[in-house]
Structures are given as C-alpha cells and as structure tokens.
Amino acid sequence: MEGSKVRREGFSIPHQSPLPQSRELGEVSPERDYVQRSPFTKSWPHLVAGGAGGMTAAVLTAPLDVLKTRLQSDFYQAQLRAARAAAGHIRLSALQSASYHLAETFQILRDVYRLEGSRALFKGLGPNLIGVVPARSINFYVYPTGKRAYSQWTGLDPNNPGIHLASAITAGLATCTATNPIWLIKTRLQLDKNDAERKGDVSRRRYRNSWDCIKQVMRNEGPTGFFKGLSASYLGITESTLQWMMYEEIKRQLRLREEHIVISGREKTWWDHTIDYTGNFMGAGAAKGLASILTYPHEVARTRLRQAPMADGRPKYAGLVHCFKTVWKEEGFIGLYGGLTPHLMRTIPSAAIMFGMYEAILKLLDVKH
Template sequence: MSTGTLNKPTYRPSSKFKGACQQIVAGGTAGFVEVSLMQPLDLIKTRFQIQSIHTEQYSSIVDCVKKIYQTEGVLSFYKGILPPILADIPKRATKFFTFEQYKQLFSFGAPSPTAISFTLAGLAAGVTEGFLTNPFEVVKVRLQAENQAFSKQISAWSMAKVIVHENGFGLSGLNKGLTSTLCRHGVFNMILFGFYHTIKVYSKPYQDKKLEFLRKFMIGLTGGSIASCSNIPFDVAKSRIQGPQPTAGHIKYKTCIRTIHTIYVEEGIKALYKGLTPKIMRLGPGGAIMLLVYEYALDWLQKNT
C-alpha cells in the first residue's frame, strides 16, 4: 500500500449528521431547562399584556402574584406550561441547529463568522422558530388568560381542539397572530445571538472556569435584556391578538401593525411596554441560561459521544 494511501485522511460520512444531532439534542436540553425555570414569570408577563385600560386587574407584579396565588392557587403559576414544554424542546433544537447553519451561510465564505453573520443568523433562526412555535403560543395564551383555579382548567390538548373547532388551523385559529410571533422571535434572536456571540468573541476570556461562566452569563443576561426591550411591542400585540377580545363577538385586534397602532392611540406608548419588567426578569436570565446550557451541553456531547 502506498504512503499516499496511508496518509490520506479518513472520510467519515456520518460526521455532519452526528454534529447536527448533537446540536439538536443540546438545543432541546436548553429549551427544557429554560422554560421549566421561567414559566411563572411568563404567565405574569402575559397577564399584564392582555389587560387593557378597560380590563385592568393588576397594579404591580406583587399585586399580580398575590391575586393569582389567593384566587387560583400556587400551581396556577404554571398554567399553560405544557404547550411551551412540548414546543420548546423541538423549537429550541431547531433554533440552535438552524442558527449554526445560517451562521455558516451568512459568513459568505469568510474564515470565521462576523458580527453581521451572527446577527443575520439569529434573525433567520428566530423567524424559523416562530413558524414552529405559533400554534403552541396560541394555546398557551388562551390557557394563561383564564382566571380560574388550576384544577378546574381544561388541558392544553382540549384547548387546542376548542380553538380548531371554533376557527380552524388558519390565521384566525391555531395560527392566529403569526406575523406578530415572527417579528417577536426574529427581533429577539437577532439581538440576542448577535450581541452574545459578538461580545463573547471580542472580549477577553478568563482562565478561571467560574469567572468565565460568569462572564458568559452576564453577556447573555445583557443581550437578553436588550432584546426583550426591543421586541416587546410585537409581544404585546401577539398577546392581544391571541388572547380573549375585549368585546365578545367582535374582533378588535387583528393584525400586528394595526394592533400596535390601536394600542398606541387608545392607551399610549406605555401600553406597548406592558409586562416589560417580568419579561426582562424572565428573558434576561432566561436567554443567558438557554445559551449557556446549549454551549455546555454541546461541549459535553462532542467530548462524550
């Protein structure tokens, strides 16, 4: 056998597939951990967003927590958790996997990704995620909007069947508020991924593992907080469109831009930032947790599988 044959690198046709599987598993793990820890804050955020000046129930986060606890019970803070659990494992898996692919695509042949690459990849991955998650969001918001005890609430599956029976699978039913969801996810992930990966690459890492973990967490926390502030008008519009309408039988909130305009005209600019504090409390650390769980899970899988 010739020396050239001996020195020729072995081609492993399964290496790309293996890498994709590792990215998908790590992304799914990140989604499960993040939503499990942050669901109560998501419920509080949604409650603030669906209330208008005509249906205001909660004056502060403390007031909201107190009223939900007293009237609905402690388990009610996990209302609507099944749809995001079912959705977040595949959607986060899809988001991180597609981000890795989009990152290579938007590098345009450069030896390493740039800030623009990270930003465009985050935007594209967020829009992809939005398509997958919207039906689950519709069910989740409907469940979270109900002011009754957790034990009396119908299941997520039953709620999905009610929505389909009443309005079908389209933009009036299980895909209601799709445009708002796409804008929400696109903007959030564009900023989160763009900020996190750019700052992480261009800031000096620590040799100490604890300090390095803290550095990454603070970058993720900052990125998640900025992203939350940037996309919340779309989030409020999504909640209004997908939640119960103010007047039964009349659809007031229909499209994304029209809903934002209606809220602004009737309730002022502050109404477009309803639920901002619980949103930042959820998605600031939540974004950091998600990114770090993904990184560490992927690193472990690459070393042990």
C-alpha cells in the first residue's frame, strides 16, 4: 500500500525507499535507518562536547604545553646541548639519556617559574584556547558526521574500520587547515622569551602580544606566513587518525565485555564497575599516548617550521624535508624527540580529560554515537 511505512526502533522509512541490497526485508538496522536521513543530522552535540572537552583540557595542562613547545625549538635544544657539554654528559646510554631528559624537563619547568614568573607558565594560553575550542569542535563534529556520511555513501557499517579511517583523515584535514594560523601565533608567543619584559626592557621582545604578532607576520611574511608548518600538521594527521581508530577499537572491546557480562549473568565485581566508569577515560589516554610516540617527530618539525625568521629575515628551515634533514644532521635522532616527556605528560591526561568530558556531555544529552 503506497505511503505505508516500516518502523524500526523509533525511526520510520517510506516503504518505497530502496533497502540495502545486502540485507533481507525486515533486517534493516537502526543505525542504517539513521544515516539515511542525513549525515549532518544531530551533529551539534558533538560540536559542543568537543569544544568543552578541549577547553578544559587546555587550561589544566597549559604549563606542560609551554614546556613542550620550548623543548621542541632549536633555541632551547642548543642551550640544552651546551649544558650537557659543560657537565660532561656527551655520550649517554639510552637509559641515562632518558633519565637526564626527564631531569632537564623538570628543571626547565622550575626555571620558567623562577625566572619568568607564574604567568609564563600560561604564556600563549589565550590563542591556545582560541585555537583549541574551534579545533576540537571541528574535529569532534567532522568525525561522527564523516562516519555517517561515508557509511551512507558506501553502504558500509559505521563501525567498519575503513569508515573510521576515512572519517579521521577528513576530520584531521579540516581541523589543521582551519586552525593553523592560530597555532602559529601561539607557538611564536610561547617561544618569545619573557625575561626581557621581566627586566623592564620590553623593546627586546619580538612580539608584544597576539595582535602585534599577527601584524608582524602579515607585514613581514604575508598571508602565507600564517600557514607555515601546515605540511607538518598534515603529516600529523596520522597521529589523530591512529588515535581515533585505537579509541574506537577500545570502545568496541568495552562494549563486547559488557555484553559478555550481561549474557553470562554473573554479578559485576568492583573491577567491572571501575571499567564501566573509567574505561573510555583510560582508553582515550592510552590511544593518545601510543599514537603520540609513533608519530612524534612531526610535532618537532611543526614547531621548528613555525618559529620566527632568523635575524636576517630568512627562515632557518626551507620546508618539511629540509627541516627533518637539518635536525637529524645537527642533533641526531634524539633531536626528533625533543620535548617528548612533557608532551606525553600533557597529551595523555589532556586526551583522557577531553574524551571523558566529550562522552559525559553526549551521555547527558542522551546522544547515541
């Protein structure tokens, strides 16, 4: 009968609408019905949840972000090499190098506070927040929207790993392109030494504030100057892609674990309840940590490419490949992992906080994803 409808789990579809060829009549999944409506349906909660999670994580981990950026720059790496040479720490084993690097990390954090004041620990937080909120909002909006869109276009299940891969890459491209100018300003401000201001000689500082940095970049480097480091950011999409895919797999394993407990009918232990409340939280941190270690050199390259030009106005690094070659030649393999310790100290709890808030807000709004 024309106009009659088949109802599945609260969604209604016209009977004349074509069903997927791979399914028999009566086997339409609720998720499939959902994506047929529109890939952009009900995506605003993801936008809000991602922005709120990113903002909270950025504020709580700001000092470690400043420390990480400084350790990634060649200026601070040169200072560290000189200090190591003076102390006779030239040839170190892998374990000694890791121990020494950890000690350097905490020493620099202490020196920043002692020499530049507590405000220096939050240097660049303004542009960081301006970047984090839209970046996380875009990423958390584009990723689930991409899942629904690619599922609809290809006919694959939204939980297919191929759908996760395509969605994560799309979200990464959109986020990097839209927010690169903000990250460039943040990096320049974080690398700009503050002790000239502490001594009252503001003229020795290159940038007075964010607006002054924007004007100088536009005047001296043109509009394209705001997109320095974009190639390294695109390379960094591998990190966010790995993180999303590992996070999705961890969530899938947690769902299977919950289903197994329900089917078996056994009573939940204290450990089961702990996993229920912290599984996604811990999974997000673990996924971020592993993805960061595997792809970290792009972080160093991105920071170096965003550094202010040298005194003669020329950039030290001509491009991504030249940057990797120069760092390898001048600093060796360890140079590609400068700042890894504070990076992991920041990104792992940051990812846990961000994804934890993201999931909590979606649960509060009763959004299934």
